[in-house]
Amino acid sequence: MSSDSSPPSPGPEENADTENPKKIPAREYGPWELRQVLLARTNELQALLDDRWRTHGKDRNDLLDKAKDELNSARSVLSHAHKRKRAASHIAVGQIHVDTAHNLLLRLSGPEEIASMMPGVLASVREALPAEDPRRVAVERISRSPAKITDSERESLLDAVSVARHVRIQKTLRVRSFVNIVRWVAGGLAVGVVLVAVLGWFFDDTVPLCFSPDRVSGAEEYHVVCPTRSSPDAKAKRVDASLATTTAPADYLAVEFIGLVAAGIAAATTIRRIGGTAEPYNVPFALALLKLPMGALTAVLGLLLMRGGFVPGLTALDSSAQIISWAIIFGYAQQIFTRLVDTQARNVLAGASGSATPTRPPPPKPSNQAD
Incomplete structure (x- = not known):
């Protein structure tokens, strides 16, 4: 982010589908609904990043820039103008960028904001990791008192979320294979x-x-x-x-x-x-x-x-x-x-x-x- 006077804004890739309607091919690669879900998710994360910037994120412009780049990369991959869309792989790649942006959003969030997102985080970790996994055990322990989260607990939480999303991508790639x-x-x-x-x-x-x-x-x-x-x-x-x-x-x-x-x-x-x-x-x-x-x-x-x-x-x-x-x-x-x-x-x-x-x-x- 180049200045501290304005929140991060969507990149030019977000409107790649609407600015050049003549370049949109007639064929849709992969489920159209999944593509729209991910595009809507990028807009939602963009709004949340703007909110973090206005509240207490001005000192973490580096993370905000990285999150913004991830969202722009997701929009670029999901756009019709992108070339690598064979076998709907662009949907899986777009999901990777969206997940990375969400991880950066968690890192920018305070204890109260993490507490509000804890149910979804806990469900994602339980969905991917076995009950005896130490990272899942740590997340379940943190979820009992999320308002008192420490910096070390935040790192444990972020690590567990990253691994859980990596496991989900691996499952998707297994289906593709x-x-x-x-x-x-x-x-x-x-x-x-x-x-x-x-x-x-x-x-x-x-x-x-x-x-x-x-x-x-x-x-x-x-x-x-x-x-x-x-x-x-x-x-x-x-x-x-x-x-x-x-x-x-x-x-x-x-x-x-x-x-x-x-x-x-x-x-x-x-x-x-x-x-x-x-x-x-x-x-x-x-x-x-x-x-x-x-x-x-x-x-x-x-x-x-x-x-x-x-x-x-x-x-x-x-x-x-x-x-x-x-x-x-x-x-x-x-x-x-x-x-x-x-x-x-x-x-x-x-x-x-x-x-x-x-x-x-x-x-x-x-x-x-x-x-």
Whole structure:
């Protein structure tokens, strides 16, 4: 702060969205509501800093300048003009700057002001730190008499708040890492789905998804059934010749599409159990992206296993409708392989939701016994 005659004012970054409306892109990165919450929080902290400056903060201009810089950095990161907004990371970075500004506000506050903010501080520390953590124990002890806080207790309080907010950011970054891993795996599976469809289109008779029920019964002439069509008459003397005339380039494509639709139904069911999330990273959407290509591949692989006799008694499918029905079953069955991913997603969201850890019960008071 350059002078002592005026309170700190918002930087030019605060109005970055409104001064250049033509530069605002049409796409919003991350939840728009979370972005507005953080911007509103910066305005609230700015007003509180102005109040601290007018009351007893004129001798701590260095801290006021740092807090002002943090708020301006938060506004700059959250503005549409900022370039690093991929995967909603700008919301997490903006939260870091806002938390730092709030820590500086606590350092500028007196005992009475800290006492009024103590419930929120205590809840934040209990949310992030375990009951046996010494910093949480110290904060709980300070909260019993916040009006008599000393300088050393203030430092303990600030250290606990900083660690608690660091833990919260770590949980958010853990959600981001999980979402990125799921998306990369889903992208790799999607590439595999495309390659299988292309190879099946150009080399449809190499590994056909067709069945010959007459071959199981030992007939001399064979009838071939494929996903999209079947041989009209059982006139072929050799299975290979009948396959060559019956297979179609669209066989693999049809099976993959059916498996993808079945996986989409399974994904909808899973999302219903997981529910929504307030994190800037969309975990349910990433899980749905993983299940769709997985369902397309499991439908193809399941039919190949049946054709190879891996499932006894299920090698003589005699109609295209039966092949499509099994493709639906195998596409939905991808849930068997992605169930562990769903469980991990629920664990990650539960850890990031900030469930408060149990509070240590106070020691029992000794009873007064009569002499």
